[in-house]
Amino acid sequence: MHIRFTKMQGAGNDFVVLDATRQPLTLQREQLQRLGDRRFGVGADQILVVEPSTKPEVDFRYRIYNGATGEEVEHCGNGARCFVRYVREQGLTDKDVIRVETVNRLLELRQAPDGRVTVNMGEPAFAPADLPFDPKALSPRAKHGVDVWSLPLPDGREVEIALVSMGNPHAVMRVDDVLRAPVAEIGPIVESHAQFPRRVNVGFMQVVARDQIALRVYERDAGETLACGTGACAAVVAGIRLGWLDAAVEVQTRGGQLRIEWAGPGQPVMMTGPAQTVYQGEIEL
Numbered sequence: 650m651h652i653r654f655t656k657m658q659g660a661g662n663d664f665v666v667l668d669a670t671r672q673p674l675t676l677q678r679e680q681l682q683r684l685g686d687r688r689f690g691v692g693a694d695q696i697l698v699v700e701p702s703t704k705p706e707v708d709f710r711y712r713i714y715n716g717a718t719g720e721e722v723e724h725c726g727n728g729a730r731c732f733v734r735y736v737r738e739q740g741l742t743d744k745d746v747i748r749v750e751t752v753n754r755l756l757e758l759r760q761a762p763d764g765r766v767t768v769n770m771g772e773p774a775f776a777p778a779d780l781p782f783d784p785k786a787l788s789p790r791a792k793h794g795v796d797v798w799s800l801p802l803p804d805g806r807e808v809e810i811a812l813v814s815m816g817n818p819h820a821v822m823r824v825d826d827v828l829r830a831p832v833a834e835i836g837p838i839v840e841s842h843a844q845f846p847r848r849v850n851v852g853f854m855q856v857v858a859r860d861q862i863a864l865r866v867y868e869r870d871a872g873e874t875l876a877c878g879t880g881a882c883a884a885v886v887a888g889i890r891l892g893w894l895d896a897a898v899e900v901q902t903r904g905g906q907l908r909i910e911w912a913g914p915g916q917p918v919m920m921t922g923p924a925q926t927v928y929q930g931e932i933e934l
């Protein structure tokens with residue numbers, strides 16, 4: 650199969666974007682993995698497929714696959730910003746506000762004149778069943794009236810995590826210094842911990858000020874990425890709930906800066922950040 654693709658990045662989280670608006674595109678897992686493979690294919694953290702909408706009030710559908718496994722996932726924040734740039738640059742729409750449906754969310758996206766894109770990421774969810782997270786023998790520790798969980802590790806250590814679903818699952822822990830955080834060691838252990846039947850994205854958050862954090866994320870099925878949009882949303886929401894952060898926070902990631910705003914329960918999380926096209930290409934799959 651001959652495929653035209655667009656390579657994009659949002660704060661260093663990179664994507665292969667495919668246009669399935671003109672004709673249906675059904676890719677096998679192995680083909681998705683080939684697109685994501687940094688040696689034998691194009692290389693990307695996730696593959697984004699833009700599809701026509703099936704509903705009059707929605708402009709597009711957007712499907713997301715982790716590049717390493719070809720597994721479909723529920724949400725991708727940096728990908729949503731690249732999606733907006735893509736559909737406008739490809740002439741698929743000239744709207745300033747775009748409504749797009751993912752597998753389990755309806756997002757509203759808007760691009761500002763300076764090119765930065767703001768995404769209404771929907772409301773966070775916190776019940777263990779939303780992740781899913783199976784507490785088994787664990788019990789939550791209430792902190793600031795919010796449940797945090799002490800997760801036992803195989804070597805006997807424990808890590809304290811806050812659970813947030815942005816449609817996809819996030820376990821967030823606070824660290825003193827992200828540069829020295831044990832991301833490569835603890836990330837994979839928590840990602841595939843038995844308490845997470847569908848595994849989890851693992852965030853390491855350093856609180857710099859009440860309106861500033863530094864964040865690294867060991868992503869489910871991707872390892873550490875340079876930025877994770879839903880991870881930034883989950884970390885800020887957890888920090889606000891735990892009393893560490895105000896309602897608008899600048900998030901410094903290894904790949905760039907994101908701005909996350911959340912006005913509290915019942916409100917959506919708003920994310921603003923960069924999105925760029927890197928190149929276009931073709932590949933035989």
Ligand SMILES: N[C@H](CCC[C@H](N)C(=O)O)C(=O)O
Pocket residue numbers: 662694695715722723724725726727728817818850868869870871874876877878879880
């Ligand atoms: N690895 C994530 C999907 C991509 C999320 C991330 N790239 C973002 O920007 O939100 C998961 O398995 O839930």
